[in-house]
Amino acid sequence: MTDAGSPKSESDALSTTAAASLADRIVENVETVIVGHGDAIEHILVAMLARGHLLLEDVPGVGKTVLARAVATSVDCSFKRVQFTPDLLPADVTGVNVFNQQTREFDFQPGPLFANVVLGDEINRAPPKTQAALLEAMAEGQVTVDGETRTLPQPFTVIATQNDVEPGRTYELPMAEVDRFMKKLRLGYPSEDEETVLLGRVAGEHPLDSLDAVAMLDDLRRARETVAGVTLSEAVRRYVSRLAAHTREHATLGVSPRGAIALVRAAQARAVLDGRDYVVPDDVQTEAPSVWSHRIDADRDGAAVVDDALETVPVE
Structure with a gap:
């Protein structure tokens, strides 16, 4: 019970x-x-x-x-x-x-x-x-x-x-x-x-x-519960993984798997706010700066590392 x-x-x-x-x-x-x-x-x-x-x-x-x-x-x-x-x-x-x-x-x-x-x-x-x-x-x-x-x-x-x-x-x-x-x-x-x-x-x-x-x-x-049920395709998941890998390669401390999980959950919520039951790359790009910037330790601002990842890593 x-x-x-x-x-x-x-x-x-x-x-x-x-x-x-x-x-x-x-x-x-x-x-x-x-x-x-x-x-x-x-x-x-x-x-x-x-x-x-x-x-x-x-x-x-x-x-x-x-x-x-x-x-x-x-x-x-x-x-x-x-x-x-x-x-x-x-x-x-x-x-x-x-x-x-x-x-x-x-x-x-x-x-x-x-x-x-x-x-x-x-x-x-x-x-x-x-x-x-x-x-x-x-x-x-x-x-x-x-x-x-x-x-x-x-x-x-x-x-x-x-x-x-x-x-x-x-x-x-x-x-x-x-x-x-x-x-x-x-x-x-x-x-x-x-x-x-x-x-x-x-x-x-x-x-x-x-x-x-x-x-x-x-x-x-x-x-x-609605947000938890939003569809997250393999293509979007791989996109998040490539973004996370980019931060790890260009920072002393990049985004952890916990950070990647946080981003996909935030992207699911963003999709719902936009009236969709599936995540698109735009949701990931909208949420990444606020979800990832504070998790990165680098010789420059964490937000700059996230911006660089979003500009460099292609959407496939």
Whole structure:
């Protein structure tokens, strides 16, 4: 017998049209709060639908936290926020066993990871030991506390933010943790017109305060099943393999098989957003920069290695 948090069977998946419509509703809803980041909203949805996690990196004040909260609020699911600080302990994230004097037993008090969407704010402010507490959760969908493994709610998505300023007051994320994030995005500053619209929206009550959900948790579960069932031809799989091989030949550390898997899953989600039940090379090319750039260690920017691979490796 499965529990209430278990994913449903593939036969319960939404149609491709219904899943694409669901994504459109969420994007439109978030855009009532966020101005000028339509691409970023789609990237977050791709990560959620493809069973991945996402890292937002940029300077303070460009809307990283608001964007993550708006996406989570648009789906009627459990949401928790963790403010990462230098004194945050692993148990503060995963949960802890507390002795109950009435029952004379230990009761488990779940941490904020026990939610469908977890916002890890300024993740690089926490020490490596606490950051490492996320690894098992992100990779396996479970946490281990005092030797006992506990399954996290499904769907489960971590949206983490980090500031790329004040390097002396932050901790660099280990590559093993960075590799767990399906995507890494930068938002950038808005244009003059976008900022003008933004200032008008937040002059009174912040629009996030009145944002309503436009999708149910079960809709998201079923849309994930839709994405998992998208056709991935051998030709597309070989194309991804050739791209990955190119990065390994032109970098100190190229894309791992985990990175290749992340790309094909993201491409499946992108296909659904475009209303298709099969992946085409354009889906791979659209997703590769955000899925692969942060996984590459080279004497130049990882994005440049990915761009070179996309320009060099032919589609056959």
